[in-house]
Amino acid sequence: MNSGERDTNKKDQLDEFFRNKPEWDRASFQAIESAIRSDLKPVRRLSGISLFALLFILAALAIVAAGACFLASHGWNALTPAARLSVFTVLALSAVLLAFALAQQMVPGSRVYWTTGFLFSIVSALILAICAAIFHIEANPHFLRSGLICLGVGTSFAIPAAILFATIAGRGVVLSRERAWPLGGMLAGLVGMTVLEIHCPILDLRHIAAWHFGIPLAGALTGYLFARQRAPE
């Protein structure tokens, strides 16, 4: 017997196995039908994923704009024009990727382009790469103190961003909290990081990598932990 025949035999074997499918018990049909028909009314269909991604981005921009208004723009002023373009382009691109991925989580059965882990890796790599290219290690005698201040400031903008995103996402149905909440957390954290890049004048690479970038990471982790803790409805 050659390998072609062997493969055919294997295929026939499995196909015959799967032909014996379990039969449906129609006993529950009446109960299902009457429960649904008793509550049958037209619904307003959900808008497209692109629209929700846009809403997430607009919400993020609104929070960042509020941060720019309320806080001084020391960070923005400390950067060269080229550095501003590079840093904020990468932050914007990362936000767009996360916003689209989060919008997809609102609709069951959406197309899968990347896994959540791969997306996090891409976003993290992009941000860290641009930080390494733009910023350098500088003297920072108050590393911990300045870091905690930045952490507080960034988080105070990330939290309202997270609330806004959750409100927008509530229009859809998030089936996988373990995927959606870390995405939302990271996006909210990115909002906080963007506010810090505008406000914080410290250009020390270690400070930015640990305390500014730490906010999206903390947001993703917080989202994941909350998702794991939350009991199913």
Place this chain on the structure above:
Amino acid sequence: MLRYQEGGEWETTFLIERLSPELFRFFMAQQATRGEANDLLQDTWLRIHRVRHTYRAGAPLLPWVFAIARRVRIDAFRKRSRISRNEIVPDRLPERAGNEGKTGSTVPDIYQLMAVLPESQREVVTLLKINGLTLQEISRATGLTVGAVKQKASRAYATLREKLRAEGYGQ
């Protein structure tokens, strides 16, 4: 599905009749008893009804339906796991339905053989071979990439063939 969203009664009945057997088979193949499968089926339809506004015109229906069914099953399993920690397990568990009425069949019981597979592989194989979804549809329903779906299916087939061989079928 669009007419169901608009409140069409006949279309609703047709949808339930058309999809329920596939959903039932999906749950049974995931090692549920008949009673559990019926409960999961009812829960799935209630959730489908609650979130029917999220189905978008032109999108494939089966991935949408099975994504919801998967979640219902996972949530029920987690809830049951929490409850069972405080319960006394009976010595004799409810029987799972086999291929009744197929006396004399030389093909092994589908549930018993699928039980050897890890949950994620069993799910992929169920959707592929029992429910007839394409790889792309399974990717959408499970949130896995198409590559990951192919890999799980390939591994599952290898395991099932080995199991069939070990039990002396198809020699």
